[in-house]
Amino acid sequence: MSEMKPFRVGLVGFGNIGTGFVRHVISYRDLLSRRIEGGLELAAIADRNLDRKSDVPPPPETKLTTNWKEVTDDPSIDAVVELIGVDRETGRPDAAREVAVAALSSGKHFVTANKGLIATHGAELHAVAEKSGALVLYEATVGAGIPIITALQGALAANRIVSIHGILNGTCNYILTRMAEESELTLHQAIDEAKRLGYAEPNPSSDIEGEDAAYKLAILSSIAFGQELRVSHVRTEGITRLTEKELSFARENGYSLNLLASAYIEPNDEACLHVSPVFLPDTHILASVSNVFNAVLVTGEPGGETMYYGQGAGQFSTASGLLADLIVASRQRRHPEYKPHCFKIPQGGARLIPAEQIIQPHYLRLDLSGRPDLEQKVIEMMPGKLVSSTSSSVSFLIDPISELELERLLEKAERLGVHPEAICHVRFAFTSGKESSE
């Protein structure tokens, strides 16, 4: 066998996660040389701002540039790792998409941790990759180093996946864990604490509004169900309206309160995806996932349940996922015809369960601050069991109703004068929710 040249990697984006990646490449150079024929060479790093201080100096042989095209155009580079995230101005992954298309079109493998990019443009990037023979790999987009994408595409490939339930956002899980531990702690105080500890971004809105988890769920369910499921297909509610009232309901009734991402598919291939706060029976295995940890529970036929757990964010865990993908890509040099991770997502083929067929029990709390006159009217209007009532808020357990009926009920409450943002909604997961209403 001929001796292999080093596998040359270009990094685009040298921020916090990029620094962790470079740190891993340097610290684990020997291990990587054993797992990558010819070893891994960090050929180039591109970043808009190379003056930014990094506590990890790149290896001396690494070329530094502010122009990412010098990485994607360099014919000696085998793979591009993209860590630029979304555009600051628009919140969209437009620049990352340009990098991906340029890299893949020129035959370079493309590895990313950018969930927004893959959830939005994944099918398109797979099509570009297929033409050039390169690979698009994204283990680090969901749960960082937790091997969930590889599991769905590889070890579980012989199963029909019927459901995925995940705690996919570490920031929200940390905030809810802390609020459950300390009943005095408000949501805002818990968010500030998560920021101080470096768990939450300075602007954590994508996390607390559920968008981050929705992107991750769209990626997992597209692979698992073989349909192009997008973030717009995910019914998404965040944790911003939760208060001590929901935590104390959970505590008193044997539940844990979590932001859960759930997807399931019917035998006719219609899928349902939502991200929302849920009451999980505290005996359920996912209820034991606390702090910043993530976990994904997958049910397949005939294999049954499997679960994946670990640190779903951070420099080290993300670098672990990225480098695993690079190791996979490096093996392609010997076996160009072999395509690992080659599940094709058909473009535009999502089939969703109609809203009238999704039937669940629900918890609702209506904040009546400033409108005490509404208390009686709301009680008369709402079906289900009254959990608590004061002149400032009323909460109910609603027996199983369809998603459509729920929407109509909420519209009715709004017509009475309840502000839409004053409605806090929690689903029940893995339970009928009935035990609490009796």
Ligand code: HSE
């Ligand atoms: N902000 C994410 C989280 C990590 O809190 O889980 C990156 O996906």
